[in-house]
Amino acid sequence: MTIFESMKKMILFLLVFISATSFAQTITPLLDFNGFFKNFQNGYFQQIELQRIKEFESGDHICAYVDFRGNLIAYDGKSKKQLANLSVEYRVSDELLTWKIGQTLNMWDKGQIQTLSYNVRNYWVKDNIIVFEDMRYNAVSVYFEGRIYTLYTSMGELEPPISVGENIVAFKDNGDFNKVFWNGQIYELDVWQTPYNFQTGTDVLAFNDPISGTFAVFENGEFLDVEEFHVNKYRSGRGFIVYENRNDDLVYYKNGEVIQLTNFGASQWEVKDDVVYWVENGFTYVYSNGKKIEIARYIPKEYALKNGVVAYRNIMGGVSALVDGKVHEITNQMNSEFEIFGNNVLVKLFNSSYIVLSNGKNYRI
Numbered sequence: 001m002t003i004f005e006s007m008k009k010m011i012l013f014l015l016v017f018i019s020a021t022s023f024a025q026t027i028t029p030l031l032d033f034n035g036f037f038k039n040f041q042n043g044y045f046q047q048i049e050l051q052r053i054k055e056f057e058s059g060d061h062i063c064a065y066v067d068f069r070g071n072l073i074a075y076d077g078k079s080k081k082q083l084a085n086l087s088v089e090y091r092v093s094d095e096l097l098t099w100k101i102g103q104t105l106n107m108w109d110k111g112q113i114q115t116l117s118y119n120v121r122n123y124w125v126k127d128n129i130i131v132f133e134d135m136r137y138n139a140v141s142v143y144f145e146g147r148i149y150t151l152y153t154s155m156g157e158l159e160p161p162i163s164v165g166e167n168i169v170a171f172k173d174n175g176d177f178n179k180v181f182w183n184g185q186i187y188e189l190d191v192w193q194t195p196y197n198f199q200t201g202t203d204v205l206a207f208n209d210p211i212s213g214t215f216a217v218f219e220n221g222e223f224l225d226v227e228e229f230h231v232n233k234y235r236s237g238r239g240f241i242v243y244e245n246r247n248d249d250l251v252y253y254k255n256g257e258v259i260q261l262t263n264f265g266a267s268q269w270e271v272k273d274d275v276v277y278w279v280e281n282g283f284t285y286v287y288s289n290g291k292k293i294e295i296a297r298y299i300p301k302e303y304a305l306k307n308g309v310v311a312y313r314n315i316m317g318g319v320s321a322l323v324d325g326k327v328h329e330i331t332n333q334m335n336s337e338f339e340i341f342g343n344n345v346l347v348k349l350f351n352s353s354y355i356v357l358s359n360g361k362n363y364r365i
Contacts, residue, residue, distance in 0.1 A: 025077040026342030029058045029065075032365060033352040037065065040344065040356045041077055045365045048075060059094035059127075060307070060342045062108065072099055074108050083108065091125040098125050105132055107143060116143055122160055127202070128167035133158055142169055142181055151181055165200025165236065168218075170207075180205065180218050189223060201236030202273070206243065208234075217241055217253065226253055235271035242271050250278055252287060261287055272305035286310050286322055295322050306340035321345045321357055330357050 028040040029048070037049045037056065049067060056065035063075045064083075072084040074097055083090075083099055083106070090099040097108040098116075105120040106113065107130055116132055123132035130143040131151075139153040140161060151161070152173040161171040162178075169181040178189040178196055182203070189196075190211055199206045208230040209216045215227035215234070227245065234243035240254035248265040251258060262280050269278035276287040284296040288308050295310065303312035314320040317334035320327055323343055330338075330347050337348040345357040356363045 026060055026344060027058065027063055027075070027077040028341040028344045028346050028356055028358075029056060029063050029075075030346060030348070030354050030365075031056075031352075032354070038365070039063075039075070039077065040346070040358070040363065040365075043358070043361075043363065045363070048080070057090070057092045058341070059092050061095055062092060062097050064090050064092050064097050064099070076111070081108075081111070083113070093125045094127045096125055096127070096130060098123065098130060103135075109143075109146070112146070114143075116148065117141075121158075124161075124164045126164060126166045129164075129169065131161060131164050131169055133160065140171065144181075144184060147184070149181065149184065149186075151179075151186070162195050163198040163200040163205065165205060166202040166238075168200050168203065168205055170196065170198035170200055170205055182218070182221070185221070187218070187221065187223075199234050199236045199241070201241070201271070202238040204236050204239055204241055206234045206236050206241040215243065219255065224256075226258075237271045237276070238273050242269070242276050250276075252276060261285075261292065268299075270305060274308040275305045275310055277303065277305055277310060284312075288322070289325060291325060293322065293325060293327075295320075295327055304338060304340055307343060309340050309343055309345060311338045311340055311345045319345070319347050323357065323360070326360070328357055328360065330355055330362060 030038055032038055035052045036047055037053045038045050038047050051068040054066040056063055065073050067073055071082050072088055072090060074081045074083055088099045088101050099106050103119045105116045105123060107116055117134040119136040121133040121135050132141055134141050138158050140151045142149050142151055151171055154174050161169050163170040172178050176191050180187045192210055196207045204217060204219045206217050214225040215231045216223055216225050231243045231245060242252050245251050249260050250262040250266045250269055252261050266278040266280050274288060278285055279299050283294060284299060286293045286295050298315055300312040310322040312320060316332040318332035319330045319336050319338045321330060333349050339346045347355040354365050
């Protein structure tokens with residue numbers, strides 16, 4: 001291979017890589033003090049609409065809003081696309097957007113538009129899947145990565161799935177088989193009359209197995225026992241589970257490895273995406289990126305978890321946040337509102353001005 005051919009392949013790879021990574025950009029939408037709709041991205045505030053909008057709902061990478069004419073618009077940080085010119089029901093996750101006209105359910109996925117059902121009843125919009133009851137076929141189906149999969153059908157009343165995670169679904173089919181949909185495949189568990197209490201997250205789910213009496217997990221396409229006995233409380237995150245064992249210790253499990261997070265039990269705890277948050281003896285801790293971090297020597301009155309970020313009410317009544325393992329004090333102004341988009345923390349102050357914590361810096365508008 002010549003040097004020219006090597007350079008040509010390298011340039012082609014870089015172009016593909018840049019295109020793939022730049023498509024899903026984090027957006028941080030807001031209505032400024034004048035009521036104009038703007039987005040913070042890559043260190044800058046950009047105006048999305050010249051006219052005031054009626055409402056909006058946003059995830060990390062897609063935003064839906066109703067403009068001043070009443071049109072439903074999708075905005076992904078780079079371009080806008082009109083989806084409907086009448087009042088519709090719409091829902092947004094971090095990656096997907098649905099809108100419903102009558103009984104017709106439509107979706108937006110990375111710029112691609114598709115009709116999922118012409119006779120939908122209930123539906124659930126998560127980060128990487130959309131689960132819906134298609135009454136035309138009396139079936140529960142799931143949209144995942146450009147394809148629609150039928151999970152089960154019924155000759156009688158259609159039952160909803162047991163639990164819907166960000167990319168995983170636990171359900172019981174019409175033969176009473178408990179099953180799991182993950183990564184385009186369906187995995188069978190067991191027949192049991194009473195529904196399992198599945199806790200679904202991303203790529204994993206946890207449950208007390210009523211047949212074996214064990215506490216178990218589904219991960220990497222397998223059902224595995226984690227504890228020999230049932231546990232009282234358990235939650236699933238992104239590729240891991242957290243539970244209280246028989247000694248009331250808080251335990252973290254991932255890929256066969258067990259880590260004890262507390263020695264004395266947690267008075268409160270929560271799991272979301274990549275973060276575990278808990279209070280132990282009046283101190284507040286976070287487990288993220290393999291590290292236990294003390295974020296406060298008190299119990300925050302308010303907090304929000306998303307991705308690898310924790311935003312919380314600090315002791316002064318303002319807002320602080322843990323991002324990339326470091327605690328940042330954003331503001332000490334009391335009663336400020338806060339949200340998380342990607343790794344950005346958006347704080348709205350009392351005078352409708354904003355601060356965005358992004359890449360360790362505060363940006364104001």
